[in-house]
Amino acid sequence: xxxxxxxxxxxxxxxxxxxxxxxxxxxxxxxxxxxxxxxxxxxxxxxxxxxxxxxxxxxxxxxxxxxxxxxxxxxxxxxxxxxxxxxxxxxxxxxxxxxxxxxxxxxxxxxxxxxxxxxxxxxxxxxxxxxxxxxxxxxxxxxxxxxxxxxxxxxxxxxxxxxxxxxxxxxxxxxxxxxxxxxxxxxxxxxxxxxxxxxxxxxxxxxxxxxxxxxxxxxxxxxxxxxxxxxxxx
Amino acid sequence: xxxxxxxxxxxxxxxxxxxxxxxxxxxxxxxxxxxxxxxxxxxxxxxxxxxxxxxxxxxxxxxxxxxxxxxxxxxxxxxxxxxxxxxxxxxxxxxxxxxxxxxxxxxxxxxxxxxxxxxxxxxxxxxxxxxxxxxxxxxxxxxxxxxxxxxxxxxxxxxxxxxxxxxxxxxxxxxxxxxxxxxxxxxxxxxxxxxxxxxxxxxxxxxxxxxxxxxxxxxxxxxxxxxxxxxxxxxxxxxxxxxxxxxxxxxxxxxxxxxxxxxx
Numbered sequence: 325x326x327x328x329x330x331x332x333x334x335x336x337x338x339x340x341x342x343x344x345x346x347x348x349x350x351x352x353x354x355x356x357x358x359x360x361x362x363x364x365x366x367x368x369x370x371x372x373x374x375x376x377x378x379x380x381x382x383x384x385x386x387x388x389x390x391x392x393x394x395x396x397x398x399x400x401x402x403x404x405x406x407x408x409x410x411x412x413x414x415x416x417x418x419x420x421x422x423x424x425x426x427x428x429x430x431x432x433x434x435x436x437x438x439x440x441x442x443x444x445x446x447x448x449x450x451x452x453x454x455x456x457x458x459x460x461x462x463x464x465x466x467x468x469x470x471x472x473x474x475x476x477x478x479x480x481x482x483x484x485x486x487x488x489x490x491x492x493x494x495x496x497x498x499x500x501x502x503x504x505x506x507x508x509x510x511x512x513x514x515x516x517x518x519x520x521x522x523x524x525x526x527x528x529x530x531x532x533x534x535x536x537x538x539x540x541x542x543x544x545x546x547x548x549x550x551x552x553x554x555x556x557x558x
Numbered sequence: 559x560x561x562x563x564x565x566x567x568x569x570x571x572x573x574x575x576x577x578x579x580x581x582x583x584x585x586x587x588x589x590x591x592x593x594x595x596x597x598x599x600x601x602x603x604x605x606x607x608x609x610x611x612x613x614x615x616x617x618x619x620x621x622x623x624x625x626x627x628x629x630x631x632x633x634x635x636x637x638x639x640x641x642x643x644x645x646x647x648x649x650x651x652x653x654x655x656x657x658x659x660x661x662x663x664x665x666x667x668x669x670x671x672x673x674x675x676x677x678x679x680x681x682x683x684x685x686x687x688x689x690x691x692x693x694x695x696x697x698x699x700x701x702x703x704x705x706x707x708x709x710x711x712x713x714x715x716x717x718x719x720x721x722x723x724x725x726x727x728x729x730x731x732x733x734x735x736x737x738x739x740x741x742x743x744x745x746x747x748x749x750x751x752x753x754x755x756x757x758x759x760x761x762x763x764x765x766x767x768x769x770x771x772x773x774x775x776x777x778x779x780x781x782x783x784x785x786x787x788x789x790x791x792x793x794x795x796x797x798x799x800x801x802x803x804x805x806x807x808x809x810x811x812x813x814x815x816x817x818x819x820x821x822x
Contacts, residue, residue: 407660407664408664410657410660411660411661414657414660414661414790415661415788415789415790418790418791418792421792422792422793422794504794507794508796509794509795509796510789510794510795510796510797510800511789511794512789513775513787513788513789513795513800514787514788514789515784515788516668516671516672516785516786517672517784517785517786518672518673518674518780518784518785519783519784520782520783520784521784521801521804521805524784528797528800532797
């Protein structure tokens with residue numbers, strides 16, 4: 325018997341629905357629904373960077389912006405990005421940098437935007453999952469696909485893909501993990517909670533299992549838009 | 559640091575690391591000498607001056623009266639802010655808060671907050687209406703790497719040092735008059751930061767080592783319990799590397815928690 329409010333098994337993700345190429349003006353884009361989260365991500369560039377002193381002669385600069393629409397949360401959120409938005413943008417941008425072959429485009433910027441239209445926990449991982457697909461859609465050379473999931477603990481149970489209600493549990497451990505696939509390298513790892521090492525190891529393992537599931541859905545969405553014969557990993 | 563200089567420094571760090579050494583002759587798992595002084599400022603309600611090698615951070619506490627958050631009406635709150643101004647490094651300029659300072663401050667804040675080391679219920683004055691807010695402002699005096707850990711230690715020491723102000727009959731703060739109450743630290747969260755350079759992992763980086771590194775990982779611990787973590791920068795870690803860093807931090811924990819225990 326499931327103890328989760330929405331009846332999911334502990335390691336079960338909420339339904340994920342992905343569509344590529346939804347924004348015509350962007351080089352690449354992705355629309356993603358993940359439970360009650362809705363995200364649109366776009367990629368513009370590589371293009372010249374201004375002001376010039378921000379350029380890097382060895383690689384493209386990744387400018388990732390994670391934003392929440394004012395109506396995406398229960399109480400209206402100011403459209404001005406807060407500290408949380410800026411920090412998430414920074415570390416998620418680093419994660420994307422590890423996936424994109426930025427060294428191929430020196431002195432340019434790649435603008436990646438992810439807008440949360442509707443939220444219920446796990447928005448940073450939903451946004452990264454979508455943004456990574458938008459990069460593929462834009463035809464950027466990639467080392468792999470970034471796949472992200474949130475895992476943790478609530479009410480004594482180890483859970484994948486926590487909801488807002490579960491995140492608010494007294495004993496909540498909230499971990500966001502992004503993995504470069506298929507290499508399985510950790511590119512983003514943020515956590516807060518109160519957990520011993522053995523339990524956190526279990527949580528991280530759940531993260532890798534969750535990431536495998538999301539990766540399959542990402543590949544399916546890519547194949548829908550870009551049908552290929554044979555194994556996509558090759 | 560200007561572009562070319564930082565590249566040269568980064569390259570020389572990488573060469574040294576490849577040879578299994580560090581520029582300051584530390585072992586890869588060796589943290590610089592730590593010195594913590596408290597009650598260093600008379601204008602603040604609590605203060606600490608932390609020296610971690612050449613990195614120096616000052617933390618000052620100011621109490622203010624405010625309204626509680628709707629989801630925790632009977633609790634006070636805290637706010638941790640880090641400022642990196644032009645005095646501490648030629649790389650920092652005055653102006654709006656920089657993204658690095660914001661990230662370092664938030665990582666330090668998360669370690670303290672999720673450790674639940676402060677009983678915020680004790681900071682309530684009139685539950686639902688008036689609470690004490692603990693403003694922890696940290697400034698870097700000299701930046702030579704690992705500002706996250708230095709900031710976390712300075713903030714924690716300043717909290718331990720803080721005296722709670724007296725209130726008048728209207729529940730307003732009386733300036734410079736203190737009750738006998740202090741903030742009791744229920745546990746001691748310690749932050750440990752690592753950098754990955756040329757596939758080697760080092761603890762407590764200097765500024766030059768930070769320029770040379772591909773990836774950073776910070777972890778907040780209470781004994782052997784993990785309370786927070788943050789991976790940063792464009793490089794990657796394997797799962798094994800993450801847990802190696804956790805194991806090393808657990809080994810180092812006692813030495814640093816003792817230093818916080820011993821101050822007042």
